[in-house]
Amino acid sequence: MECLFCKIINKEMTSEIVYEDDKVVVFKDIHPKAPIHFLILPKKHIPSVDHLEIQDKTLMGELILVAQKIAKEQGIAGYKLMINVGRDGGQIIDHLHLHFLAGKPIEMP
Ligand code: 5GP
Numbered sequence: 001m002e003c004l005f006c007k008i009i010n011k012e013m014t015s016e017i018v019y020e021d022d023k024v025v026v027f028k029d030i031h032p033k034a035p036i037h038f039l040i041l042p043k044k045h046i047p048s049v050d051h052l053e054i055q056d057k058t059l060m061g062e063l064i065l066v067a068q069k070i071a072k073e074q075g076i077a078g079y080k081l082m083i084n085v086g087r088d089g090g091q092i093i094d095h096l097h098l099h100f101l102a103g104k105p106i107e108m109p
């Protein structure tokens with residue numbers, strides 16, 4: 001079965017997209033854990049951080065720079081970036097993504 005996030009990237013499923021460029025997509029999390037909760041992901045299907053290869057290192061940097069760009073554009077002074085890795089790390093969707101959380105003080109889990 002095709003990956004849920006790939007379906008969103010390919011517009012086969014709707015979501016509230018807040019940013020998109022040739023390599024990265026950002027959309028609102030369907031079950032927000034904070035007043036602002038975005039998911040930042042590469043368009044390339046990489047299952048998790050555990051599956052990253054050396055040629056993906058620039059792409060990972062771009063995900064973080066997109067977080068910074070969104071924060072600046074939306075006037076968000078502080079935010080938390082979180083990546084779950086594997087089932088034991090709390091990952092449910094096997095398409096690498098950064099959680100962008102803001103809008104209230106966010107505790108470490
Ligand atoms: P994970 O636990 O894999 O790090 O995070 C997956 C996130 O995807 C969860 O926070 C969950 O709420 C979100 N999510 C799951 N299904 C959908 C969906 O169909 N649309 C959107 N926008 N978010 C989803």
Ligand code: ZN
Nearest residue numbers: 003006045095
């Ligand atoms: Zn995918």
